[in-house]
Amino acid sequence: MSDTDERLETFLTPRDWLRYAVGRFLSAGLAFGHGATTALDEAAFLILEGLSLPIDTLDPFLDARLLHGERERLDQLIESRATTRKPAAYLVNRAYIQGVSFYVDERVIVPRSLIGELIMTAFTEDNALIGDPARVASALDLCTGGGSLAILAARVFPNARIEAVDSLAGSA
DSSP, X not given: OOHHHHHXXXXXXXHHHHHHHHHHHHHTTOOOOSSOXXXXXXXXXXXXXXXXXXXXXXXXXXXXXXXXXXXXXXXXXXXXXXXXXXXXXXXXXXXXXXTEEEOOOTTSOOOOOHHHHHHHHTTSGGGOTTSOXXXXXXXXXXXXXXXXXXXXHXXXXXXXXXXXXXXXXXXX
């Protein structure tokens, strides 16, 4: 029996896969910081996204029995993360800033910006460092990458003209 077959037969619940993933990530010596900062957080993210479950709600699902196809998906994601060392966000094509979901792939840096957190907290109406967010007329997201900061700014500054600018690599 192969290691993969043994995992698929043995690990039946998200709790089983969570324990396995944390150990696998630690033994692989992975670096974290592209969204999650610990092996546990990264494993939870990968499992929840891999099963298309709400990203902020692991506990109710920990002891649910998984279908064979779901176990295969988790095995593939965990092994891909450990062997390729690609950020988990690239493997599931998803990253979050302040609960807002963004599609990501290897064409952009995984969004994880302190500026994004500021936009969604310090500049909103309740905590507005700038007064009334509706009075902001324009905002610039320079080196926009995937445009996540521009999208967040558009949500917070409803009347602003948002400019998102990036340069093409290798252009003259």
